Amino acid sequence: MREIRYREIAADLKGRVDAGEFAAGGLLPSEADLTRTYGASRVTIRRALESLREAGLVDSRQGFGWFVAVDRVRQNLAQLSTIERELAERGVTAERQILDFGFVTANARVREVLGVEQVLRVRRLNLAGGVPFARVTVWCPADLGASLSRADVAAHPFYELLPVTIGGATQTIAAALAEPADAKLLEVPIGSPVLRCERVTRDVDGNPVLLSVHVFPAHLTEFVVDLPSPTGLSLVE
Amino acid sequence: MREIRYREIAADLKGRVDAGEFAAGGLLPSEADLTRTYGASRVTIRRALESLREAGLVDSRQGFGWFVAVDRVRQNLAQLSTIERELAERGVTAERQILDFGFVTANARVREVLGVEQVLRVRRLNLAGGVPFARVTVWCPADLGASLSRADVAAHPFYELLPVTIGGATQTIAAALAEPADAKLLEVPIGSPVLRCERVTRDVDGNPVLLSVHVFPAHLTEFVVDLPSPTGLSLVE
DNA sequence: CAGTGGTCTAGACCACTGG
DNA sequence: CAGTGGTCTAGACCACTGG
Numbered sequence: 001m002r003e004i005r006y007r008e009i010a011a012d013l014k015g016r017v018d019a020g021e022f023a024a025g026g027l028l029p030s031e032a033d034l035t036r037t038y039g040a041s042r043v044t045i046r047r048a049l050e051s052l053r054e055a056g057l058v059d060s061r062q063g064f065g066w067f068v069a070v071d072r073v074r075q076n077l078a079q080l081s082t083i084e085r086e087l088a089e090r091g092v093t094a095e096r097q098i099l100d101f102g103f104v105t106a107n108a109r110v111r112e113v114l115g116v117e118q119v120l121r122v123r124r125l126n127l128a129g130g131v132p133f134a135r136v137t138v139w140c141p142a143d144l145g146a147s148l149s150r151a152d153v154a155a156h157p158f159y160e161l162l163p164v165t166i167g168g169a170t171q172t173i174a175a176a177l178a179e180p181a182d183a184k185l186l187e188v189p190i191g192s193p194v195l196r197c198e199r200v201t202r203d204v205d206g207n208p209v210l211l212s213v214h215v216f217p218a219h220l221t222e223f224v225v226d227l228p229s230p231t232g233l234s235l236v237e
Numbered sequence: 238m239r240e241i242r243y244r245e246i247a248a249d250l251k252g253r254v255d256a257g258e259f260a261a262g263g264l265l266p267s268e269a270d271l272t273r274t275y276g277a278s279r280v281t282i283r284r285a286l287e288s289l290r291e292a293g294l295v296d297s298r299q300g301f302g303w304f305v306a307v308d309r310v311r312q313n314l315a316q317l318s319t320i321e322r323e324l325a326e327r328g329v330t331a332e333r334q335i336l337d338f339g340f341v342t343a344n345a346r347v348r349e350v351l352g353v354e355q356v357l358r359v360r361r362l363n364l365a366g367g368v369p370f371a372r373v374t375v376w377c378p379a380d381l382g383a384s385l386s387r388a389d390v391a392a393h394p395f396y397e398l399l400p401v402t403i404g405g406a407t408q409t410i411a412a413a414l415a416e417p418a419d420a421k422l423l424e425v426p427i428g429s430p431v432l433r434c435e436r437v438t439r440d441v442d443g444n445p446v447l448l449s450v451h452v453f454p455a456h457l458t459e460f461v462v463d464l465p466s467p468t469g470l471s472l473v474e
Numbered sequence: 475c476a477g478t479g480g481t482c483t484a485g486a487c488c489a490c491t492g493g
Numbered sequence: 494c495a496g497t498g499g500t501c502t503a504g505a506c507c508a509c510t511g512g
Contacts, residue, residue, distance in 0.1 A: 005482070030497065041483045043280075046498085062498045063490030175412035175430040175455035193412040193430050218412035223460075242501075267478065278502045283479085299479045300509035478510070484503100491497070 009038050009048035017057055017068055028058065028066040095130075099123040099185075101150040103142055110139045113200055113211045120145030122153050125185055133220050135185050138212040158210060159201055167204035173197050173223055176215075186217045193218035244442045246275050246285035248404070254294055254305055265295065265303040292405075332367075336360040336422075338387045340379055347376045350437055350448045357382030359390050362422055370457045372422050375449040395447060396438055404441035410434050410460060415452075423454045430455035 013028070022028055029037065034045045049066055052058045060066045100123035110119055119139045126134040138158050152161050159166050176196045183190040194215050201210035250265070259265055266274065271282045286303055289295045297303045337360035347356055356376045363371040375395050389398050396403050413433045420427040431452050438447035 004480090032497085041485095043484090044482060047481090060498060061491080063492080063496080065491090065497060172459045173410055173432075174459035175432045175453075177414075177430050191428070193414050195410075195412045216412075222409045222411040241499090269478085278504095280503090281501060284500090297479060298510075300477080300511080302478060302510090475512085479508090481505100481507075483505075486502075487500085489497100489499080491495105493494085 005040055006044045006047040006051070009034075009040060009045065010051045012038075013048060013052060014055075014057060017052075022068050024068050026068055028068070030065060095127040096154050097125040097127060098150055098154050099125060101153065103145070106139070110211055113208050114139065114141055115208070116141045118142035120148065122158070124153070131220075132186050133216060135182050135215045136212060138210060140210050144209060158212070162209060164203040164209055166209075167202050167206065169199050169201040169210075171197055171199040175218075178215075178217070182215050186215070188217045188219070195221055195223070241442065242277055243281045243284040243288065246271075246277060246282065247288045248441050249275075250285060250289060251292075251294060254289075259305050261305050263305055265305070267302060330366060332364040333391050334362040334364060335387055335391050336362060338390065340382070343376065347448055350445050351376060351378055352445070353378045353380075355379035357385065359395070361390070368457075369423050370453060372419050372452045373449060375447060377447050381446060395449070399446060401440040401446055403446075404439050404443065406436050406438040406447075408434055408436040412455075413452075415454070419452050423452070425454045425456070432458055432460070 013034075016022070017028075028034075028049075031042055031045050031049070034040075034049075035042050038045065049058060049060070053060065053069075056069055058066050059069045100121070102121060103118060104121050106114065106117055106119045111117065119142055122138045124136050124138075125132050126136060138153075140158070140162065144162055144164065147163070148161055174196050176194050177191045178186065178188050178194050180190050182194065183192065186194070188194075194217055197214040197216070199210070199212045199214070200208050201212070203209050253259070254265075265271075265286075268279055268282050268286070271277075271286075272279050275282065286295060286297070290297065290306075293306055295303050296306045337358065339358060340355060341358050343351065343354055343356045348354065356379055359375045361373050361375075362369050363373060375390075377395070377399065381399055381401065384400070385398055411433050413431050414428045415423065415425055415431045417427050419431065420429065423431075425431075431454055434451040434453070436447070436449045436451070437445050438449070440446050
């Protein structure tokens with residue numbers, strides 16, 4: 001594998017930021033300084049910095065400099081980046097803690113969506129760097145879940161484990177207040193704001209194969225949607 | 238406003254792609270051709286192409302070329318629907334009640350986004366069938382808003398009134414609790430959950446022309462996002 | 475093989491920030 | 494004002510695709 005210089009520089013800078021070499025909101029060395037430090041051209045330095053900006057780690061202002069971003073976790077829907085990947089780019093380890101794993105009778109909503117009576121239900125907590133950032137419940141038809149182990153669902157994204165090809169998903173995003181159980185798991189006060197997402201995942205033939213509900217504490221999470229065409233702008237107007 | 242060459246080129250190429258000059262999946266001219274066509278350096282041409290790749294319009298393969306992206310994922314992703322659109326489809330009348338209309342000095346966030354000191358600020362309440370469902374504040378540069386009247390912004394979506402062509406927008410979606418003033422306007426209890434969206438709307442050259450904040454009561458609103466591609470499914474896993 | 479995109483250099487001019 | 498990032502040029506070498 002050829003070494004890509006701007007990626008090496010980006011990785012090194014990320015390490016320095018994560019190590020706390022620069023304060024949150026603090027300035028990085030100037031591009032000119034970095035050029036000398038890394039022995040690379042300014043274009044290459046900027047390319048590294050832009051990739052870190054893309055990851056939400058740093059930002060810049062013309063005439064001022066590059067500084068450590070003090071952003072929230074952003075889930076950029078349109079760019080299809082995963083929250084875990086963004087976290088990984090910041091050097092934060094993602095972890096799934098399984099709270100509950102078992103076959104149950106579907107409730108009304110699950111039956112309505114998946115069209116079966118018996119389902120595998122998995123409840124879990126997603127953590128990033130040891131901090132809980134999502135409480136998730138996933139349901140899938142019992143026959144599809146028959147071959148899955150508790151260790152499987154802890155180690156892999158659910159949809160990667162299913163013996164079907166995923167064709168798409170529909171996700172709703174709503175606001176709610178933290179219920180006592182979720183508040184405790186997510187380490188936030190009861191009644192604090194949360195984002196609540198419900199997702200229906202389908203196979204390539206359009207059959208629903210997963211239903212999941214995700215609860216995020218509001219102070220850690222926001223969704224980002226890019227609307228590249230004017231038609232998208234009718235959104236809220 | 239200075240003309241940014243790579244944005245001009247990107248806008249022109251986007252127009253040619255949208256006009257069907259290149260078949261879906263078809264090759265674009267080579268970078269070398271484009272440098273001659275546009276009289277720009279290869280770096281600038283690539284920057285324009287990269288921005289179109291970012292938008293999901295084109296893609297490339299080394300040694301092969303740039304081609305029109307078959308999987309227009311991002312465009313599909315932008316198909317967000319809202320309660321208002323659904324209401325509109327049911328024949329419920331939408332109404333804008335202007336709370337405040339005036340030219341003010343930009344606050345820090347507005348200045349950061351729009352890059353100007355003087356702005357037109359419009360606060361309004363959106364109603365559907367007489368029920369308030371959104372409290373909205375819109376800022377736009379004073380020169381762009383100079384020709385707008387209070388009646389204009391009550392009668393039309395803001396972006397339709399601007400003397401610029403809209404190129405896209407980026408919207409963040411977050412959860413919060415209703416503040417007293419918003420609670421009263423939206424007829425919900427103080428501290429009840431709300432969705433809070435901030436949107437930056439840009440012209441075709443990528444210049445920000447509108448900043449807006451939208452507050453929706455959670456019980457009336459949810460966002461729906463379709464994720465047609467399997468890659469999109471890694472979103473929260 | 476000729477042609478393509480991916481990476482990189484060493485310059486340049488400019489707008490902008492802060493003092 | 495000196496220093497900063499934003500944009501742009503005209504080169505270069507390389508890995509890769511297809512014929």
